[in-house]
Amino acid sequence: MATITTNKFRQLLMTKNIDLVNDSGIKIMLFNSSYTPDKDHDFVSSITSGSSKELSGTGYTAGFGGSGRKTLASRAITRDDTADKVYFDAADVTYTALNAGTIGGAAIIKEVTSDSDSIIVAMLDPSDLVTNGSDVTIQFAADGIVNLT
Amino acid sequence: MAFVKKYNAIVVGTGSNASVASGGNLASATTYVSHGVPVCGAKMVVFRITATNSSQLQSAQVNFGEGANRNYGQGATAPDFFAAASVGCTNAGNVGTDPTKQGGLAYSAYANSGKFHYKFAQIQFLTNATTAFNGYVINAEVHYDTDADLCAAECGQQNYVMPTN
Numbered sequence: 001m002a003t004i005t006t007n008k009f010r011q012l013l014m015t016k017n018i019d020l021v022n023d024s025g026i027k028i029m030l031f032n033s034s035y036t037p038d039k040d041h042d043f044v045s046s047i048t049s050g051s052s053k054e055l056s057g058t059g060y061t062a063g064f065g066g067s068g069r070k071t072l073a074s075r076a077i078t079r080d081d082t083a084d085k086v087y088f089d090a091a092d093v094t095y096t097a098l099n100a101g102t103i104g105g106a107a108i109i110k111e112v113t114s115d116s117d118s119i120i121v122a123m124l125d126p127s128d129l130v131t132n133g134s135d136v137t138i139q140f141a142a143d144g145i146v147n148l149t
Numbered sequence: 150m151a152f153v154k155k156y157n158a159i160v161v162g163t164g165s166n167a168s169v170a171s172g173g174n175l176a177s178a179t180t181y182v183s184h185g186v187p188v189c190g191a192k193m194v195v196f197r198i199t200a201t202n203s204s205q206l207q208s209a210q211v212n213f214g215e216g217a218n219r220n221y222g223q224g225a226t227a228p229d230f231f232a233a234a235s236v237g238c239t240n241a242g243n244v245g246t247d248p249t250k251q252g253g254l255a256y257s258a259y260a261n262s263g264k265f266h267y268k269f270a271q272i273q274f275l276t277n278a279t280t281a282f283n284g285y286v287i288n289a290e291v292h293y294d295t296d297a298d299l300c301a302a303e304c305g306q307q308n309y310v311m312p313t314n
Contacts, residue, residue, distance in 0.1 A: 002312045097267075103309060124311045133189055133267055134307045141313040 002125070005146055008042035009121045018110060020088045020121065020146075021077055025111035027069045028093055028138065030055040033104035037123035044115040047107065057100025058133070064115050070095075072108070078144065087144030092137055099133040106138060108145060122146045152293055156186045159196075159287040175282035177204075178275070182212070185269030186289045192264060193292040195257040196272035201284030209274035211258040213267035263294075 012018040020026055029044070035053035038046070044064075048054050052062060060068035072090035079086050105125040111118045122145065129136070158171040161181045175181060188194050194211065256272055272289075276282055 098307075106309075106311065126310060126312050129307065129309045132307065133265075136307045136309055139308050139310045141311050143313055145311065 003122055003146060004037055004039055004125075005122045006041060006120045007039050008119055012119065018119065018121075021075045023110060025071075025109075025118070026075060026090075026121075027071050027109050027111055029069045029107050029109055030060065030095075030100075030103050031105055031107060033102050033128050035104055037105065037107075037125050041120055041123075044107070044109050044111070044118040044120060046120065048115050053104075055100050055103060057098075057131070059095050059098035059131075059136075060100040064111065064118065068095075069109070069111065080143075083143070085143075085147045085149040087147035089140060089144035092139050094138070095136045097133055098131045098136045100131050103129045103131060103136070154191075154291045154293065156289040156291070157286075159183045159186065159289055161287070171286055172284060175200075175276050175285050177281050178207070178278045180273065180275045182273045183271045183287050183289075185271040186291060187268060188213070188265045188270040188291055189268045190264050191260070191291045191293050193257060193259050194265070194270045195255055195290045195292070196270075197288045197290075198254045198256075198272070198274065198282070199286050199288075200282040202280070202282070204277045204280040204282055206254050207275040207277055209254070209256045209272060211256055212271050212273050213258075213265070213269065 009018065029047075031047055031053050032055055034051075035047055041047070048063070054062040055068060056062040060066075062068050070093050072093070074091040076089055077086060078089060105123060107123050108121040109118055110121060124145070160171050160183070161175065162184045183196065186194065196209075196211065198206065198209075256274070258270065270289075270291075272287065
């Protein structure tokens with residue numbers, strides 16, 4: 001599955017209530033293969049409530065404010081008039097010595113005060129990756145993490 | 150096919166003991182650590198210490214680590230997927246209590262989950278309280294279940310490529 005943005009994010013975007021470049025708490029989190037991305041999932045608690053589907057294990061501390069949720073650096077918005085799209089991008093993220101089972105995908109989030117009010121911006125759902133204790137680099141696509149066409 | 154990869158004459162070599170070379174003498178009552186050997190993907194690692202005189206180790210343990218500085222010492226705090234077990238070391242009557250004999254003093258660790266996930270393993274040991282280890286040599290054997298396990302271990306970095314937009 002390709003990248004999807006949530007309805008909540010798009011609502012916040014149109015009402016000028018989120019700024020992916022300048023807001024604090026813009027992070028990436030990883031989920032396991034039990035989670036199915038859904039545009040209707042507004043908050044991180046959709047992933048973590050009940051039996052949490054956030055990744056957890058060596059090299060990844062799950063939960064609000066956990067070290068597994070890494071702040072995105074070098075955030076930028078790029079306008080591409082040739083491809084007629086605007087995209088959000090950030091620097092690749094590396095997890096050191098990750099041994100936490102299978103990665104099902106990643107979510108771009110904005111942490112606020114808890115998982116219940118932390119917004120899911122987008123979900124990236126490539127093929128699963130079985131961690132083996134090596135460093136894992138999350139490589140964002142050349143055309144960014146999230147785009148509007 | 151299962152096979153064993155051998156690492157011979159491993160140098161004692163980090164921190165204050167970095168100048169001690171394999172084949173030299175290890176002073177008594179001193180803690181040493183060896184250079185690490187790659188173990189990711191293996192199911193077992195065995196370190197052997199031999200010497201030209203008869204002595205025994207006071208204690209020994211296998212440490213695991215990774216990264217640029219390898220962060221050794223996690224053996225004692227990460228028992229979730231391996232168990233360190235001594236084979237002969239200082240216990241009288243066990244194989245290898247005499248380092249001058251074939252096999253020497255052996256110390257091994259097994260992957261509980263079937264494969265090590267740490268990249269490197271080293272042996273840390275305390276020499277006998279009164280007797281030096283003369284002409285010591287440290288060897289290691291890393292046991293793999295399959296060729297593929299070794300290949301995966303040596304690949305190291307994993308990349309998780311996000312979809313294009």
